[in-house]
Amino acid sequence: MDQKMEQLRQLAAQIRIxxxxxxxxxxxxxIGGAMSIADVLAVLYGKVMSYRASDPMWPDRDRLVVSKGHSGPAVYAALSLSGFFSEELLNTLNRGGTSLPSHCDRLKTPGIDMTTGSLGQGISCACGIAKALQTRNCASWVYVxxxxxxxxxxxxWEAVQFAAHQRLDHLIIFVxxxxxxxxxTLEEICNPFDLEEKFRAFGCSCRKVNGYMVEEIDQAIAAEKEAAGRPGVIILDTYKGIGCDFAEKASFNHFMTITKEEADAAEIEILRRLKQGIVAKEEAYV
Ligand SMILES: Cc1ncc(C[n+]2csc(CCOP(=O)(O)OP(=O)(O)O)c2C)c(N)n1
Structure with a gap:
């Protein structure tokens, strides 16, 4: 693995921790859905996105809309590791007066481009941002x-159809x-059927990657950037809680209470796997 990819794997581990x-x-x-986006966040903040941590509103920056806004803490971890604010601030998560609410808020947190939390809305906002940038001939990319x-x-699906119709080809959607x-599970509750076929039917370019392999994510982004005239979609094949031992083992890991002992053990296990070159535990729920 080349040096840059090794750095991204380390960044992903630090984001998890x-x-x-x-x-x-x-x-x-x-925790479940925060762990499963750690690797894509590492690729975006560690290699792909243009931003200035000292000037979070820099007009030519790339934008990131984390539409699943309940994963805010993973984004805050990535922002702190990228120089937007100090690590200490993370300890104020969701406290009164904090700039780090549990869900993303663009008016509170430096580096957050869109307020999210009500599921489904972030993609519409991202399309609006992408359309505005396209109209201004701005070369920035919008990631969701x-x-x-x-x-x-x-x-x-209303937003995706709009994006394809408007040929928003500086928009990349990660699922x-x-x-x-x-x-x-989605299969029990409401089967999404074949996601790749679905996005293609809506006029997007689409591919699926192993969602915790930084090199695969990086290559997929580069390939989707070539899809002229169409939005790009990257399906990240992950599982909930991935990379965090106690969350991987839990039958319910959407929201979990976390003790110091669990966090200590999880950190040791993340660093052990990093040394071994693995992220996921094979016997974990898939
Ligand atoms: C419109 C809306 N309905 C319900 C919720 C409550 N809610 C928060 S997270 C969540 C599950 C989301 O599942 P998924 O998008 O798969 O996220 P992940 O499993 O990755 O955490 C729900 C129903 C919400 N935030 N917004």
Whole structure:
């Protein structure tokens, strides 16, 4: 593996550790869906996105809309590791007066481009941003991270159709296909069927990658950037809680309370796997 990819794997591990610590300080959090986006966040903040941490509103920056806004702590971990604010601030998660609410808020947190939390809405906002940038001939890219359960919101498909019709080819949509939503598996609750075919039918370019392999994510982004005239979609094949031992083992890991002992053990296990060159535990829920 080349040096840059090794750096990204280390960054992903640090994002996981800081996310768990941040949630530990708040007593708990939406850990399952935060773990499954750690690797894509590492690729975006560690290599792909243009931004200035000292000038978060820099007009020519790339934008990231984390439409599954309950994963805010993972984004805050990535932002702190990228220089937007200090690691100490993470310990204020969801406290009164904090600039780090549990869900993303663009008016509170430096580096957050869109307020999210009501599932389904972030993609519409991202399309609006992409359309505005396209109109201004701005070369910035807009990235969106969505949950697979979130795709059950009808508004998502209205936005995707709009994006394809408007030829928003500086828009890349990631779907965290971790197979679970709040209260069960997607297959039991509302089968999404073939996501790749579905996005292609809506006029997008689409591919699926192993969602915790940084090199695969990086290559997929580069390939989707070539899809002229169409939005790009990358389905991240993941599972909920991936990379965090105690969350992987839990039958319900959408929101969990987190003790210091659990966080300590999780950190040791993340670093052990990093040394071994693995992220996921084979026997974990898939
Ligand atoms: C419109 C709306 N309905 C319900 C919720 C409550 N809610 C928060 S997270 C979640 C599950 C989302 O599942 P998914 O998109 O797959 O996210 P992940 O499993 O990756 O956390 C639900 C139903 C919400 N935030 N917004």
């Amino acid at each position: 800081r996310t768990i610590r941040c949630m530990e300080s708040a007593g708990g959090g939406h 991270i969505m949950g697979d359960g979130e795709l059950q919101e009808g508004q998502v 965290d296909n971790n197979k679970r939503q709040l209260d069960g």
